[in-house]
Amino acid sequence: MKIQGYPNPGAGLRLHLNENTGGCSPRVLEAIQRLSTADIASYPDYTEVVLACARHFGVDPEWLLLTNGLDEGILMAAVGHISRARLHDAETIVPLPAFDPYPNSSAAAGATIVRVPPAADLAFPTDGVLAAITPRTKMIFLNTPNNPTGRLIPLADLRRIAEAAPQAVVLIDEAYIEFGGESFLPELPRYPNVLLGRTFSKAYGLAGMRVGVVIGQAQALDPVRAVTPPFTLNAVAIAAIHAALQDTEFLPRYAAQVRESRERLYEACRRLGLQCWESAANYVLVRVPGDPAPFVAALAARRIHVRDRTKDAITPGCLRITTGLPEHTTAAIEALESAAAQGTVR
Ligand SMILES: Cc1ncc(COP(=O)(O)O)c(C=O)c1O
Incomplete structure (x- = not known):
């Protein structure tokens, strides 16, 4: 159910708000x-x-x-x-x-x-x-x-x-x-x-x-x-x-996982011919060429929520993807790959 002023993406993998995807300590x-x-x-x-x-x-x-x-x-x-x-x-x-x-x-x-x-x-x-x-x-x-x-x-x-x-x-x-x-x-x-x-x-x-x-x-x-x-x-x-x-061990452990996730996503972008920006944060901005809709749809079909910035004039065609636990990033990469395999990447 959607209530005005209370966005709710529904169940799924939350990679749209740059939260800690592994939870708290x-x-x-x-x-x-x-x-x-x-x-x-x-x-x-x-x-x-x-x-x-x-x-x-x-x-x-x-x-x-x-x-x-x-x-x-x-x-x-x-x-x-x-x-x-x-x-x-x-x-x-x-x-x-x-x-x-x-x-x-x-x-x-x-x-x-x-x-x-x-x-x-x-x-x-x-x-x-x-x-x-x-x-x-x-x-x-x-x-x-x-x-x-x-x-x-x-x-x-x-x-x-x-x-x-x-x-x-x-x-x-x-x-x-x-x-x-x-x-x-x-x-x-x-x-x-x-x-x-x-x-x-x-x-x-x-x-x-x-x-x-x-x-x-x-x-x-x-x-x-x-x-x-x-x-x-x-x-x-x-x-x-x-x-x-x-819990002094929590933060260094998670920061290392985020770094690994970012690297995985950069590598996938290179492989798929998607532009991305090197990030110092727990997310990566990815630009998909041409029509971004198949990418948004491929992610949504797998219930992976990312931030769709494609309509913003400053970041046209861009998706912001949280890079948390490596397995979560891998799920997002698989969705990007499936969209790319449908011939949407030029
Ligand atoms: C740049 C930036 N500043 C501040 C915040 C707000 O953080 P908080 O959850 O502490 O309100 C966010 C949350 O997404 C953010 O991206």
Whole structure:
């Protein structure tokens, strides 16, 4: 059954939302089972979990805000910095292709969205972003690795943009950084106008728990904190975070599986003559030549859900495929092969 506003692909292999296809650490489930009725009946106390996260990220606890998924962190950043500040002529810069919540949150906060098209071959448009900065620029959304291309923004370019817009908050969304690339985290002390976004949804497999992290200095973080609901994370999610952080073997093991999956998919694309982009994340953007419908149909027939970006003018003919456990990637490759075998690849 389809309900407006609640997308539901139905049963099948979920390779469309870049979740952890292997699930979360079993320790998370054990921790949740240990919760008491009183834990559930009480508003949560966040002290211990904020300290644990601050230790994990190596930052001052005052620099860290937990949100109900990074989605909420992105919205609260826009609301805190733009609508609460009553900035009526604010602009936000959104380099394309972009994660939808950047323009959506900008619009919700009442900002004018300045979209910057990608450079050649979907590369990050550093010069375009620098050229788009004006005195009205109040937020810049940077995403590394980028969703959906998987491409990284060089640290030097992140620095240049942050330095070129001291009047703006630069939100660097590192939702997928655990799968590849260098975090901007060590640079943060030098950039009071930067907010870093992280999530437990992807590498830690906690998408269903909704845990995001926004990290930054007071100048950037306080306006976000001011508008974030006080008990936005629930008690179950807090137990999950503690357990996820304690299972130190989980993340390296899964990141290695993701790397193997990516390699398998690149190799299949080469074999099948499909263009794809090298990704630092847990997904790969694949372009199918000609009519993409047979590919979408071949995947759907096997109940493999992928993100169909074929109609997006920035990514025409492209599918974004999550690369999680290697056996799941193999299932997607078999579907691509069957579509190609039907003579659809030219
Ligand atoms: C680039 C990017 N940022 C943020 C998020 C949101 O993550 P969360 O599940 O923590 O809301 C996603 C989720 O797909 C994403 O792709």
